[in-house]
Amino acid sequence: MLSLFFLPSSDNGSTRLRRLLVWLALSIALIVYGVVGRQLFLLSTLSTVFLYVVLTQAWNILGGYGGYLNFGMVTFFGVGAYTSAVLFQYFELSPFLTAPVAGLASAVLGVLIGIPTLRIRGAYFALVTMIITFAVQTLVLDMPVTQGALGVYLQPVRLSPLGVEQLFYFLFLGCAVAVTALVYAIEHSNFGWALIAIREDEDAAEIVGVRTVEVKWIANAVAAFIAGVVGGLYAQRIMYIEPSGTFAFDISLNVVLMAVVGGAGTWQGPLIGAPLVLLVADMLRVTVTSEVNRAIFSVIVILIALFIPGGVMGVWTRWRRRHKPKTVEAPS
Amino acid sequence: MNAVSSAPILKIANVVAGYTAGHPVLRGVNLIAQPGHITGVLGPNGAGKSTLLRAIAGFLQPSSGRIVLGDEDIAALPPHRHMERRIALLPQGRSTFPELTVAENIELGGWTMRGDRARLRQAVEAMFARYPHLRALRDRPAGSLSGGQQRAVEIARLVIGDPKVLLIDEPSVGLSPIVAAQVYRELEALKAEGRTILLVDQDVRAAIKIADYAYVLSSGRNDIEGDRSAFEGDLGVMVRRWLGV
């Protein structure tokens, strides 16, 4: 996997195309595996990776490009999950149909949350988004419609175990590819530049005419929509949701971690971060207890945040820059 | 205040400094501030005057060159270590601690004598004796005062530490002509006590009036220099024309 990143490169179009082709090849390989793969465990692990890629990419829009770190991504995810679950509970609508509705519900919440929170900057935003998770979790615990701590059960999909795994494998893979394409498009659009301008210097961005508040709102709503959709699908996948697991702060933290490890503010970052983090987590899980595992993890987070700015992608671009001048610069 | 007899000489040699690598604001500045004199640094906007003072005061580390105070190179000295060497900066614009009272502001100016509280208290009282109009304001938050009053607080906060070399950045900006005149009179009084003053000013006329010697800084270099008589004569005409004054 890592060898993919050590291609000789410069900025000309053909190599960029070549790098895109590498990603395309990887997608095709994953599709082929989805068809021929028979190991339930691997299929299920990979679909979790895809799920996290989607969430991390969604986070990446406002967090990576815009510099607004949302430490409550799970809020949107959980609201999506509950929307689909409740719609099934009362109207027997399949989450496969209601996932977009779940996304909309999350997006509406995203806009509502955005009104007060997107005016505040930096660390405050991070803390408030985290607090909102607790608020929504409390609300879900208290509201009769969500059945509080009892949770909501959903109907199993009428397929063989392999069929079920394959179904979610392709659903989440499809979402991951679509969302990655969206983030790629954003990165290369005016909207992406506006977000980066906000990250670099919000006051300056405002002065040169970036409509910062609207840009942040849209970014937040889009992220919320995406998280809501996969939340709805997730509810169907695990078939039972309850407040503490569905709104677990760990999910929010994982998303930020994956983005930071892979490289926030790049479309490749989440593609690298999500599998890497889950891989390391799995390896640690089989060797040590979960507390030790998470303690080690937090040390890794601290070290990466302090010593490896830009995560894997940051290292990669710096490496590339160091090796580029030899070929590009003409002797004077 | 007891007269300062032994102000050290301040020499700036080939100083290169800036805020981003590869784009120096100062591109080789050389000057000498003679003890007990007022040395003016003139020049157009963006010439690097304030940057020069910030570099001398330790807020900006030169990438090359030497800043020598007496016989010590202070180019790499962190900013908070300057006061104990009796060299202090009066920055441009407001620099009081706005929510502390006037007395507290002045008291903190004497931070270097915090080991001896009795002496510090005496020094604060000496400042109120020296600037009697501040006495009535002593318990007011500094931020609630007028621009001129705040300038007085800043000067008192500077003088309490008995600095021998003063780095003064645009002392009259934003002040009324009357207050500005008072500030320049105060600078002359400080010089009369034997202190060295390095004065950066855009008000060329006011600066030349009190400076013993002046340098003209432009684009991060000093090209022209001379004593007061030179600036009053042909050189002065040239510089003024060049600066558009």
Next chain:
Amino acid sequence: MLDRLAFIITDGILLGLIYAIAGLGLSLVLGIMGIVNVAHSAFIMLGSFFAFELFRRLGLDPIISFFLAMPVFFLLGTIVYRALLTRIERVSQSQGLVAMFGLMVLIENLSTIAWTTDTRVITAAYTNASLVLGSLYIAQVKLIAGALALVLTLLFWAFLRFTLIGRAIRAMGQNRDAALSVGIDVRRLSAVVFGLGIACAGAAGVALAMVFPFSPNTQIQWLAWAFLVVILGGLGSVANTLIAGLIIGLLQSLSTAFLPFDYVYLVLYVLLAVILVLRREGLTLVVKRAI
């Protein structure tokens, strides 16, 4: 009815005093250093376990632990500052924030390894005793914790107001360059400020442990409470922090009394949102003001 109201208000005030000190250290570190100490509540939790261990092993009364916690956590804070914060100050804000979250999770998990996720309580001699004033019953333990919190708040207030180093700390928050110019070693003083913030967190943890059950993995709720206090009180002053704590305490006891239990949190979260809307550009400006 009047008795009940008197009880609710007393209870709210006592809780409010405790909430105020939970937010005090956070407000100090944020106001002076501009750093949101996300790990603040993790240190609060460590304070609770500090009292727990001293009580369990040595039978030490939490009142004594409260005062012991201050120097111990001050030292801990300065160590953390030197090891981590000096680096965090050098990287971008978002990286620093991620690192602080990392620290929070690290402390939480190390504590889980040490103490498991079991919920603990400290049962001192006076834990279940009540003070009777006419028909008014006040839990002694809340009275003691509230009084300790008030003492700590007053100590902080007096320190920042009347000592030279306290004034230097405020000066540093108001104008860092000018503080450097007068010769204040801002870096060293930052270590002191962070130490004080953590000392306050530790002491708050002890006071909280006297009144509430605690466990490593519920610490994060205290971050929310502390942050609420900071948002409501702004970074204006120790006095404002105290008032904010009292308001939140009263709101809690009132809504606990008149609403189903869990809605307390909702009331507070709505309050949070309202403040944020009202303050609009607010907080970024508020940050620049100092304690």
